[in-house]
Amino acid sequence: MKKCILDLRVRALERISEKHVLIRLTGEEPLPEMLPGQFVEVRVDGSPTTFLRRPISINFVDRQQNELWLMVAMVGDGTRRLGSLKEGDLLNCVLPLGNSFSMPSSPDEKVLLVGGGVGVAPLLYLGAMLHQKGVKPTFLLGGRSAKDLLELELFEQYGRVCVTTEDGTMGEKGFVVHHSVLGETFDRICTCGPTPMMKAVARYANERQIACEASLENLMACGLGACLCCVEKTTEGNLCVCKEGPVFNIKRLLWQI
């Protein structure tokens, strides 16, 4: 897939939680092909302490509206700057980057998508693409509290949504790996979120011999596989998360699970 550098226009910016914004971008031309799991390197202008681009996963691509959605967790100066963009502002993006989640071979596969925090972002687009292929995924989404759960109504369009919160304010109380839905059988799991959560999910998948892919978010510089900064130790040595990932089959990772 050809990568490109585009100035995309902010069509809308919505605060979806205390710390998260949803930026809906559009371009004058039809947006390039993008796959679930891929990401965008966004240039942050007007933040003196932000030198590098910020890798942001693709939350959703709305072909009819020609929109690319990016969900941004405002954690530092750079991402806070992104959160203060205004409608009509231009955002310089390098996209699409990285690999993507694997698609099931049959629409009958039972697919579980497990996300936590801002890690739920790529699962919406993945869920939409699965839905389009006739697969009805189960989403298992976790947060500290009800207010940390993002885009729940959007996920519900594409499949069953199960929720856990650590404080019990919504869904089942506890972590995602404690949810009762895990008593069912699944053929495939895709996960994105905090590393401890993904490792717990990987352990669950491993014990049951379920195919499992995890999306990593190691610190990146170039996003293109050139600088070798974002490497993850794998069965094939150090691999760039930006190019060989961000999505890895858990069997390739050297996680102690």
Place this chain on the structure above:
Amino acid sequence: MADLSVKIGALSLKNPVMTASGTFGYGLEFQDFIPLDGLGGIIVKGTTLHPREGNDYPRMAETASGMLNCVGLQNKGVDYFCEHIYPLIKDIDTNMIVNVSGSSPENYAECAARIDALEQIPAIELNISCPNVRDGGMAFGVTCAGAESVVRAVRERYHKTLIVKLSPNVTDIAEIARACEASGADSVSLINTLMGMAIDVEHRRPLLSIGTGGLSGPCIKPVALRMVWQVARAVKIPVVGLGGIANATDAIEFFMAGASAIEIGTANFIDPAVTIKVRDGISQWLDAHGCQSIHEIIGCL
């Protein structure tokens, strides 16, 4: 339009814009963004005689107007390069230059000799300045005797254009440059990264896995420019300037300080098309100032 062609020893460059090793992969990573044959040269990732896994993650820390890295020369070794990568890049119509690193004069020379055999690699850049590996690298670049030992050993076995990349982490870089010139280098390139550090104050530990790393980006440009100016006055061989170049004006400063060509590194991460913009900006500047050739401004201070 002004003539942008320059020579580095026997090597002819269609324009003076090259890419810095370790920031541009093997060039192919950037082919969606720019025509690679529009560059004067591409200096590919540091290559060693034997494969290296590099340092542990985390290898990168962002700084004000720059970044630190401690990648540590991760590469699959020269034989892998010759067999698997060279065939993919040999027909790119520009100077494909290999950055060579090592841990002893002998293995630098052996690595260089294997690349000497590759018809379409017209030059190497000898890295005696990597701050991120313990067993060699910068150790050779910080003393005249160390630099001489490596350059001499390589010169005996390498017959094409030999560029030596210098470390800024020294007291007198001009002295090291003169030692390289006396040992047979055709050119020197400078600067490699400046050694630096960043600390995670919440966890009270360094942000980089090995504690320190090499600083690059616009924050190092004034230091690089000063060193290029000093070295250009100290040696007769051509100087290749790099360090924080992000636009055509930066590049022109380096030419005026005495660089015959420049390399663009970290700026590729911010704008993957920056190299071609710099090339075009140099051309426009020369035209706007009535210069027929880039040579009119090289060392014009």
